[in-house]
Amino acid sequence: MRLVLLGPPGAGKGTQTERLVARYNIVPLSTGDMLRAAVAAENAIGKKVKDTISRGDLVPDEMVVSLIAQAIDAPEAKNGFILDGFPRTVKQAEALDRLLKDRGLKLDAVIELKVDEAALLARIEKRVAEHKAKGHAVRSDDDPSVLRQRIANYRKETAPLSDYYQQTGALLPIDGMQPMDKVEAEIEKALQKRVAA
Ligand code: ADP
Numbered sequence: 001m002r003l004v005l006l007g008p009p010g011a012g013k014g015t016q017t018e019r020l021v022a023r024y025n026i027v028p029l030s031t032g033d034m035l036r037a038a039v040a041a042e043n044a045i046g047k048k049v050k051d052t053i054s055r056g057d058l059v060p061d062e063m064v065v066s067l068i069a070q071a072i073d074a075p076e077a078k079n080g081f082i083l084d085g086f087p088r089t090v091k092q093a094e095a096l097d098r099l100l101k102d103r104g105l106k107l108d109a110v111i112e113l114k115v116d117e118a119a120l121l122a123r124i125e126k127r128v129a130e131h132k133a134k135g136h137a138v139r140s141d142d143d144p145s146v147l148r149q150r151i152a153n154y155r156k157e158t159a160p161l162s163d164y165y166q167q168t169g170a171l172l173p174i175d176g177m178q179p180m181d182k183v184e185a186e187i188e189k190a191l192q193k194r195v196a197a
Contacts, residue, residue, distance in 0.1 A: 001026050001080040001191075002105060004087070004096075004170075006161055007113030008154040009147060010120035010127070011176045012183060016113065017084045019184050026080035029071045031064045031088075036139075054140050056149030058088060058157060065095045072099065080108075089157045093164050109194050110165040111187055113176030120151060 001024040005013050017028045035053060038046035045067075049059045068086055071077060087093040100106060121144065128142050141150065165171040172190045176183055 001082075002100075002107050003080075003082040004107060004110040004165075005082055005084050005113070006110060006158070006165075007176060008115060008117070008120055008158075009150045010123040011113040011115045012123075012180060013084050013113060015180050016111070016183060016187060017082055020082050020187070023188075024080060024082075026082055027071075027074075027076050028084060029068060029077070029081050029086070030084040031067060031086040032084070034067050034071070035059060035064075054146070056141055056146040056153065058153055061089060061091045061095065064088075065092060065099070068096070069099055072103070072105075087161060088154075090160055090164055093161055107170050109172050109191060110161075110170040111190070112162055112165075112171060112173045113183070114173055115176040117151060117155075119177065121147060 001020075003020065003026070005017060005020075007013050017030070020026065021028050035045070035049050039050050039053065040046070045063065049063070052059050064086055068083070072081065083096075087096050124142055124147055125144075128138050131138050141147070162171065162173075172187070172194065174183060174186050174190065178186070
């Protein structure tokens with residue numbers, strides 16, 4: 001199974017990714033996690049992207065495309081993958097298409113979690129409070145003003161991917177405002193239908 005999960009910050013991509021990974025025995029590929037790991041490791045990529053990420057802006061397309069290409073070629077991804085946070089621009093989506101085509105692979109579906117923008121800020125604030133309560137580290141970009149920038153970037157750069165994948169026929173829109181289990185069940189139903197078709 002090869003999937004893309006689309007949705008703004010706070011849409012619940014992390015939760016649904018975990019569940020899909022367990023169900024289909026596929027690997028989660030999150031460019032956000034890869035970039036945060038690079039920043040923590042203070043390697044060359046990390047040094048380049050640290051400030052961009054903390055402003056809530058997007059890092060250059062070439063950089064994430066090459067990270068994803070490497071991850072897709074890794075043996076762990078043989079059984080499939082779920083891309084979370086990639087592609088994030090039409091350019092990245094086109095690069096992904098080429099990359100998959102070169103390898104004779106195809107996306108099974110692009111799941112779009114549709115959420116009400118007004119709810120996002122509240123959701124992330126809740127997530128931050130929960131992390132703090134558990135004594136976990138809080139992402140430096142989970143701050144209200146940076147979050148607004150991330151949502152604005154999503155609207156401008158990433159939301160157009162919905163049309164892009166509508167045209168390729170891969171899009172599966174899901175109402176992300178429902179409880180997590182309901183969202184999971186709907187994704188499952190839509191995927192079953194897709195696989196059967
Ligand atoms: P979010 O919770 O906002 O969806 P992510 O964890 O996916 O956040 O990404 C965090 C940050 O990493 C982004 O705000 C951006 O700076 C950078 N980033 C992640 N993925 C990409 C990408 N595909 N293209 C460009 N920048 C990215």
